[in-house]
Amino acid sequence: MAEDAAQEACALALVKWPADGMPANPGGWLAGVARHKVLDQMRRQARRAGKEAAAMRDPTAGLPATPGPPWPEGLPIADGAAAGLRAGDPAGGGGAAADELGLIFMCCHPALDPAARIALTLRSVCGLDTRSIATAFIVPEPTVAQRIVRAKRKIRQAGIRLRVPDSEELPGRLAAVLRVVYLVYTQGHLAASGPELVRGALCDQAIDLARALTGLLPGEPEATALLALLLLTDARRDARTGDAGEVVLLADQDRSRWNRAKIAEGEQLLEQALRAGRPGPYQLHAAIAACHSCAPGADQTDWREIAALYGELIRYEPTAVVEANRAVAVAMSEGPAAGLVILDALGGNQRITGWPQFHIARAELLTRVGRRADAATAYQAALRLGMSAPEHAFVERRLAALG
Numbered sequence: 128m129a130e131d132a133a134q135e136a137c138a139l140a141l142v143k144w145p146a147d148g149m150p151a152n153p154g155g156w157l158a159g160v161a162r163h164k165v166l167d168q169m170r171r172q173a174r175r176a177g178k179e180a181a182a183m184r185d186p187t188a189g190l191p192a193t194p195g196p197p198w199p200e201g202l203p204i205a206d207g208a209a210a211g212l213r214a215g216d217p218a219g220g221g222g223a224a225a226d227e228l229g230l231i232f233m234c235c236h237p238a239l240d241p242a243a244r245i246a247l248t249l250r251s252v253c254g255l256d257t258r259s260i261a262t263a264f265i266v267p268e269p270t271v272a273q274r275i276v277r278a279k280r281k282i283r284q285a286g287i288r289l290r291v292p293d294s295e296e297l298p299g300r301l302a303a304v305l306r307v308v309y310l311v312y313t314q315g316h317l318a319a320s321g322p323e324l325v326r327g328a329l330c331d332q333a334i335d336l337a338r339a340l341t342g343l344l345p346g347e348p349e350a351t352a353l354l355a356l357l358l359l360t361d362a363r364r365d366a367r368t369g370d371a372g373e374v375v376l377l378a379d380q381d382r383s384r385w386n387r388a389k390i391a392e393g394e395q396l397l398e399q400a401l402r403a404g405r406p407g408p409y410q411l412h413a414a415i416a417a418c419h420s421c422a423p424g425a426d427q428t429d430w431r432e433i434a435a436l437y438g439e440l441i442r443y444e445p446t447a448v449v450e451a452n453r454a455v456a457v458a459m460s461e462g463p464a465a466g467l468v469i470l471d472a473l474g475g476n477q478r479i480t481g482w483p484q485f486h487i488a489r490a491e492l493l494t495r496v497g498r499r500a501d502a503a504t505a506y507q508a509a510l511r512l513g514m515s516a517p518e519h520a521f522v523e524r525r526l527a528a529l530g
Contacts, residue, residue, distance in 0.1 A: 132164035133157070134276045141269055224335035227252060228304075228343065229291045231336070235303035238287050243278040248307050253332070255314060262319035262513065263310045265448070265482045297344065305353055305409065308336045312357050317515070324368050324517040330361055341396075344347070345481050348403035351396050352410040358393035359416035362386040374521040378425040390420045408443035411436050430460035447479035455488050463495040483512040487522060503529045 136157045234248040242264070249255045249263070257275075263269040282289065292300060313328025320510040337354040344350050366380040397413045415436050422428040426495040437453035451473055458466025470489045479485050490505035510519065 128165055128168055129161070131276075131279055132168070132306060134272050135164050135280075136160040137269065138273050138276045141273065165507040170315040183366070203458040224332075224339040225334075225469065227343075228336055228339045231304050231307055232300055233289050233291045233299060235300045236282075236287055236289065237299060238285065239278050239281060240274075241303060243274040243281075244512060245303055245306055245310070248303075249310060250275055253307065253311050255311065255329075258369055258513070259314045259319045260310075263314055265478050267481075270370065271413035301347065301350070301498070304340065305349060308333050308340065309353060309356075309409070311336065312360075316360065318520070320513055320515055322516045324515050325364060327364070330357075330364065334361060347404070348400040348405050349407040349409045351403075352400040352407065352413045355400060356409055356413040356416050358396070359413060359420050362389035362420060368517065372517050374517050377419065380425075382424070393417070393420070408440060411440040411443070415440075428459075430456050434460055434499040447473050447476045448482065451479060451482075451485050451488065458492050458495075463492040467492045467496065480508075481512065483509040483514050483518070483522075487525075488511070490525065494525075495523045500527050 133242055138161060140153075140157060144150070144153075158283040197387035207365070229249055230252045234252055235244050236478060246260055246264070248416070249260050250257065255263075257268050257271050261271045264271065281287065312333035315331075315333060318326050327369050329421060334354070334357050337350070337357050340350045341347075341354050362385050363377075363380065366382070366384040367375055369375050393413070394417055397410070397417055400410050400413070415433055418429050418433050418436070434453055434456035437449060437456055441453070451470060454466045454469035454473075456466075457469060467489070470485070470492065472477050473485070486505045490502045490509065493499075493502035493505060506522050506529070509522050510526070514522075
């Protein structure tokens with residue numbers, strides 16, 4: 128309740144302060160508004176028992192004149208939820224991952240805005256902080272806070288019953304669930320802040336969730352491909368940092384430290400997904416990861432194939448992030464100048480310029496074409512954005528090398 132009240136106070140401040148001016152004591156203002164929000168909620172809760180008793184006596188009391196949308200209630204979590212989502216059920220992967228997956232399906236309610244439902248799920252179920260979620264979406268933290276507040280408010284005001292859906296409802300929520308699991312992994316793979324480059328617990332959590340998902344929906348190629356993607360990417364985890372925790376670039380990694388068992392399983396799962404004949408974005412992501420894992424050395428990586436796969440991925444995910452990744456692949460296959468043309472064209476996109484990896488990639492290509500002053504400016508732009516300590520140190524070393 129306190130967390131909800133604090134978020135609502137911050138959201139109200141974002142509306143009122145630009146119009147009315149900053150209060151003399153901002154902290155006191157926020158605390159006061161939040162306190163009133165909590166008191167209002169407690170008063171509503173105090174009246175709730177009487178209203179519920181009245182509703183039991185008259186089932187029609189309080190109903191709208193016209194029926195609302197037919198959101199099926201499903202089964203309560205305690206009753207085992209949908210098939211395969213029970214703890215210990217082999218079909219659902221069993222254990223905590225299956226329970227968490229059930230909660231994720233529950234929170235990814237179709238009545239909520241897609242961005243809001245994913246942000247709410249990442250915060251409330253997966254435990255990501257607002258900063259990590261903002262990094263995942265490449266948006267300011269207040270934007271994420273507003274999305275979460277709006278989602279919670281809609282759940283309360285619309286009386287949405289959060290129940291684990293029945294098995295027939297799972298396909299309609301699958302896209303959001305896949306995105307949640309993917310974003311949990313990305314925040315573990317490249318930490319938004321903190322002393323370490325990788326948050327291994329988040330990576331393991333996402334892989335466990337993906338396994339539970341493939342157990343729940345064994346014939347779904349996108350779920351299978353997501354697990355393949357995570358395994359193929361996570362196979363490089365130990366080689367991505369040096370003895371002191373510093374960043375080791377893909378081209379410089381000791382490939383003998385790659386986890387060959389994960390690579391073999393990931394490639395097998397990818398083949399299984401592709402045989403279904405129903406292409407999707409996670410199959411393309413996994414195919415890109417496989418291009419790296421199959422290459423005996425960095426100089427034998429098929430960058431033309433990777434660029435082509437990113438070009439196909441844009442049809443499913445027409446975002447500046449995918450285009451920026453394609454630019455790097457183009458630079459590796461056709462030369463840095465070709466990649467720079469694509470990255471420079473994205474420079475007017477305000478969202479992509481809030482992503483430090485965009486500036487780092489651009490700085491690397493600018494260095495290769497001899498534009499050292501411009502490269503330094505790009506590295507400095509990256510340093511002004513949030514990143515983990517190892518990544519920050521990497522950028523500072525690159526900047527120092529330019530002189």
